[in-house]
Amino acid sequence: MNVYGKGNVTKDVKVVSDKLVTFDIAENKKDAKTQKETVSFFTVKACGYAANNARDFKIGDMVMLSGEITQETWDDKDTGKKRSKVVILAFSCALIKHSGKTGNDPAAEEAPF
Numbered sequence: 001m002n003v004y005g006k007g008n009v010t011k012d013v014k015v016v017s018d019k020l021v022t023f024d025i026a027e028n029k030k031d032a033k034t035q036k037e038t039v040s041f042f043t044v045k046a047c048g049y050a051a052n053n054a055r056d057f058k059i060g061d062m063v064m065l066s067g068e069i070t071q072e073t074w075d076d077k078d079t080g081k082k083r084s085k086v087v088i089l090a091f092s093c094a095l096i097k098h099s100g101k102t103g104n105d106p107a108a109e110e111a112p113f
Contacts, residue, residue, distance in 0.1 A: 002067070003069050003088055004066045006027070007027040008026050008062050009057045009099075010024045010025060011024040012059060013055060013056075013057050015055065016045075019051050020046070020047050020051055021054050022043060022044065022045050023046070025044055025063065025065075026039050042087075043087045044067075044087070045090065046065070046067075046093055047089065049091075050065070050067075050090045050091055050092050053092075053093050053095075054090070054093050057095065058099055059099065060099025061095055061096075061097065065088065067088050067092070068091075070086070
């Protein structure tokens with residue numbers, strides 16, 4: 001399934017290899033009728049050209065991405081039970097708005113979510 005969306009980066013980008021990075025995003029939604037806001041969290045794996053773009057994302061940055069939804073499965077090491085997780089495999093991603101936060105500087109601006 002294809003997916004297009006935007007969200008705020010919630011964890012530091014982890015470089016897995018030259019062509020693969022992972023990071024997490026939060027997407028804020030507001031119900032038009034009730035005005036109630038909900039937040040959804042997603043793990044993103046950016047590959048190829050998208051990985052190059054995502055390397056410099058910082059916590060709090062607003063990013064846009066397109067890709068597909070995939071489901072990863074594995075056996076839990078402790079319990080032996082099957083586990084699964086839905087992940088966004090991003091083929092393109094771009095910075096929309098920089099948070100102003102630099103690295104792990106506690107004096108930096110808070111994330112905008």
